[in-house]
Amino acid sequence: xxxxxxxxxxxxxxxxxxxxxxxxxxxxxxxxAVIGPNGAGKTSLFHLITGVVVATxxxxxxxxxxxxxxxxxxxxxxxxxxxxxxxxxxxxxSARENCRVAAQARxxxxxxxxxxxxxxxxxxxxxxxxxxxxxxxxxxxxxxxxLSHGDQxxxxxxxxxxxxxxxxxxxxxxxxxxxxxxxxxxxxxxxxLADGTLTVLLVExxxxxxxxxxxxxxxxxxxxxxxxDIPSVVKQDAAVQAAYLGGYA
Amino acid sequence: xxxxxxxxxxxxxxxxxxxxxxxxxxxxxxxxxxLAMSLDLMVGYTRLISFGHAAAYGLGAYTCGxxxxxxxxxxxxxxxxxxxxxxxxxxxxxxxxxxAKGVSFSMLTLAFAxxxxxxxxxxxxxxxASDGLAGIPRRAGPFGLTVFQTKNGYYYLVLACLLGAYAFxxxxxxxxxxxxxxxxxxxxxxxxxxxxxxxxxxxAVVAISFALxxxxxxxxxxxxxxxxxxxxxxLFSGQVLIMVIVGGKGTLIGPILGAAFFMLLEHVLSLYxxxxxxxxxxxxxGFVTFAPDGIWGLMRRRARV
Amino acid sequence: xxxxxxxxxxxLNALSQAALLFFLGVGLTLIFGIMRIVNFAHGTFYMxxxxxxxxxxRLSGNFWLAMIVGPIIAGGIGAAFEVGxxxxxxxxxxxxxxxxxxxxxxxxxxxxxxxxGVDALQVAVPDAFAGIVFLFDEPFPVYRxxxxxxxxxxxxxxxxxxxxxxxxxxxxATSQNAEMVHALGVDVNLxxxxxxxxxxxxxxxxxxxxxxxVTASLGMAGNAIIDAFVIVIIGGMGSFLGSLxxxxxxxxxxxFGTYYFPDFALAAMYLLMLLVLVVRPGGLLGKEA
Numbered sequence: 001x002x003x004x005x006x007x008x009x010x011x012x013x014x015x016x017x018x019x020x021x022x023x024x025x026x027x028x029x030x031x032x033a034v035i036g037p038n039g040a041g042k043t044s045l046f047h048l049i050t051g052v053v054v055a056t057x058x059x060x061x062x063x064x065x066x067x068x069x070x071x072x073x074x075x076x077x078x079x080x081x082x083x084x085x086x087x088x089x090x091x092x093x094s095a096r097e098n099c100r101v102a103a104q105a106r107x108x109x110x111x112x113x114x115x116x117x118x119x120x121x122x123x124x125x126x127x128x129x130x131x132x133x134x135x136x137x138x139x140x141x142x143x144x145x146x147l148s149h150g151d152q153x154x155x156x157x158x159x160x161x162x163x164x165x166x167x168x169x170x171x172x173x174x175x176x177x178x179x180x181x182x183x184x185x186x187x188x189x190x191x192x193l194a195d196g197t198l199t200v201l202l203v204e205x206x207x208x209x210x211x212x213x214x215x216x217x218x219x220x221x222x223x224x225x226x227x228x229d230i231p232s233v234v235k236q237d238a239a240v241q242a243a244y245l246g247g248y249a
Numbered sequence: 250x251x252x253x254x255x256x257x258x259x260x261x262x263x264x265x266x267x268x269x270x271x272x273x274x275x276x277x278x279x280x281x282x283x284l285a286m287s288l289d290l291m292v293g294y295t296r297l298i299s300f301g302h303a304a305a306y307g308l309g310a311y312t313c314g315x316x317x318x319x320x321x322x323x324x325x326x327x328x329x330x331x332x333x334x335x336x337x338x339x340x341x342x343x344x345x346x347x348x349a350k351g352v353s354f355s356m357l358t359l360a361f362a363x364x365x366x367x368x369x370x371x372x373x374x375x376x377x378a379s380d381g382l383a384g385i386p387r388r389a390g391p392f393g394l395t396v397f398q399t400k401n402g403y404y405y406l407v408l409a410c411l412l413g414a415y416a417f418x419x420x421x422x423x424x425x426x427x428x429x430x431x432x433x434x435x436x437x438x439x440x441x442x443x444x445x446x447x448x449x450x451x452x453a454v455v456a457i458s459f460a461l462x463x464x465x466x467x468x469x470x471x472x473x474x475x476x477x478x479x480x481x482x483x484l485f486s487g488q489v490l491i492m493v494i495v496g497g498k499g500t501l502i503g504p505i506l507g508a509a510f511f512m513l514l515e516h517v518l519s520l521y522x523x524x525x526x527x528x529x530x531x532x533x534x535g536f537v538t539f540a541p542d543g544i545w546g547l548m549r550r551r552a553r554v
Numbered sequence: 555x556x557x558x559x560x561x562x563x564x565x566l567n568a569l570s571q572a573a574l575l576f577f578l579g580v581g582l583t584l585i586f587g588i589m590r591i592v593n594f595a596h597g598t599f600y601m602x603x604x605x606x607x608x609x610x611x612r613l614s615g616n617f618w619l620a621m622i623v624g625p626i627i628a629g630g631i632g633a634a635f636e637v638g639x640x641x642x643x644x645x646x647x648x649x650x651x652x653x654x655x656x657x658x659x660x661x662x663x664x665x666x667x668x669x670x671g672v673d674a675l676q677v678a679v680p681d682a683f684a685g686i687v688f689l690f691d692e693p694f695p696v697y698r699x700x701x702x703x704x705x706x707x708x709x710x711x712x713x714x715x716x717x718x719x720x721x722x723x724x725x726x727a728t729s730q731n732a733e734m735v736h737a738l739g740v741d742v743n744l745x746x747x748x749x750x751x752x753x754x755x756x757x758x759x760x761x762x763x764x765x766x767x768v769t770a771s772l773g774m775a776g777n778a779i780i781d782a783f784v785i786v787i788i789g790g791m792g793s794f795l796g797s798l799x800x801x802x803x804x805x806x807x808x809x810f811g812t813y814y815f816p817d818f819a820l821a822a823m824y825l826l827m828l829l830v831l832v833v834r835p836g837g838l839l840g841k842e843a
Contacts, residue, residue: 050442072442073441073442073445073447074444076442076443076444082442084439088436088438088439088442089436089439090435090436091436100428101428101431101443104425104428104429105443105444106444109425110445111425111426111429111450113421113425113426113427114424115420116423116424116425116428120425123425163443163444296647300652300656345831348832349787349831349835352586352592352649352652353791355592355649356592356783356786357827357831359780359783360780360787360824360827361824363780363824364821364824367821368821371817482776483779484660487656487659494653524668526660526661526664526667527660527661527664527665529660530657530660530661531661533653533657533660534639534658534661537650537653537654538642538654
């Protein structure tokens, strides 16, 4: 059974169909990329999975359970942690505190209105571990708002990771980075994914990033899936080349 | 911490050295300080800008007044019951107001306070309408305790409530719950996406804030002996916000200083001019524009230099 | 009394009330839509309009002149305030605007008290609209008919201004993308000051027109700001059509509520707002939730 399953997922805005009957199966331990030209419906699909917008029809199943009717925070509690396309952090908190708040969300006494040394200790341990895995330990004490853009992007991944998610959802992790920053970020992410324990769904338009990181690729075009396979096959697919890669060749 | 202990000792010794009229002012300043501190939980720690905190004060004041006038509850219990009632009512208020975000939230809090203001004018049986409640007694007890009936005894009751509330708030903002509030303050959508039901947290903080604001109002009405619709007026809500901002939001101590500063300034200005609103308005604009960290922020910056 | 004539008269009554509410709400929503600023002092500009109208009408003996002079002076003060105090705050979060304009409410309100005193001031209904007419044998003040008409005229004028004129286009563009408009060589700051002034001027126009009905008094600002906020929330922040729709809705609730449930008329307005918020958190025609 796949860990994350999309079945006939459709979103219409008035007369426009942003996502049209998308099906997908993400196995545990798989790194899956969703690519497609601008307007293909990638971001809408991401919103549908994370519960930011409600699907017109179809459903998302996670670990065999339907997520229909669950709001975004409930889906996160279920084990789906995400990053945002435009960096979203707590700018005045330190990087370490950012991760601590993220990790705290998955602890039993996260709302405790007094004391909380135990909660903080556990959350900090998880947060520091995530920072280390992304090579951010050195800047952990600095306010998140003052970090370089590249570090901010990685910090957001660290926050998601600190939640120990069952599926990590990354929305264009290299968005807005310079060429060098992209290289650093991609190598860091590749190192993170190397041991194959994380299940990742990433939306990305940078082809090099996708081919470096993903084991499976889903190609979207005008709201529908036009290809779904391993990278080497997708590269050769005629429909994909016509719709997307052709534009680059 | 050392400063805090000194401050507590000075406040505890105040009745020994100050004349009665000064004690009256000081007691009122502490009551308003408690109110401003309770608003700080919303404004300073969660960035929920409430323009209706007079509602908390009025709810506490009227409830406590009615309990003392119409039941035999001893004073301290009436005060606590009024605070609790105010917090419970706030859950409904907060449920509605948190449907909206940002400035719409502010407007809704204002609208709610105005609704209560309108109700207070109509519901004669409970609020005495435009006459208000008069002759609210400081009833003795429990166990025949009469100490709260004296001026200084009442002062110590107020001081104890303020210190207790401060300790409670301090612990609250440093707890895991407080960490989530800071998350909401800095980036609410992110906090939501991290798996926190932010609306529930906001409702909780509004209820706590109203309970403490209600405590403050409940202390006021037996102190003054009356409760009237002025306590619910929208300008008063604005004044409480001024105390928080001028004192220094997000610091708990700052708003208490802001309330004391407000009281002192009002007292001094009233000796010379009727135009207190003009001066307050200018001072407020000055602080928002040039010193958003308030008096407490300025003091701390000076201490650091 | 027959039901139908009664209803018609009450509807006209509500429409005249809607006109006043519309003048009040539209300025606030224009300012918010374009500048993302909630002007807490909006009710005070409404009050200022009433007092300016009183003085202008007294000095010149001409209500029409008051209708022009009042809004222009109030609008000028508003624009000056925007330049002096709001402009330095554009990089801060929106609560700073709310608080600074609240400070202005105190200052301006007190200056009005110093200039005009604490007593409520009667403003005479202009001669042309004095007296009553009989509609279906029901007496109806001519002035209220005039108000309803003025509301329609001003609503159409603003709409045409936004849709048809170059300045209107500029304003709409600024609300969507201020940086782009700036890049095209337009002084965005000037547009903003202008809008703030126009918004305050519209509130003042409402004040001038309301004064003959309710007198000019220091209590006006508080009620006005609440009404204005309610309209903007119901209509949807920043929506011109929304404020029109909300003004009509609230006016009908106020007029019929006062008649049928006099004790709950005020509560009815808040209940309407609550209902709208539960169904559509962004307001009737608002974009954001």
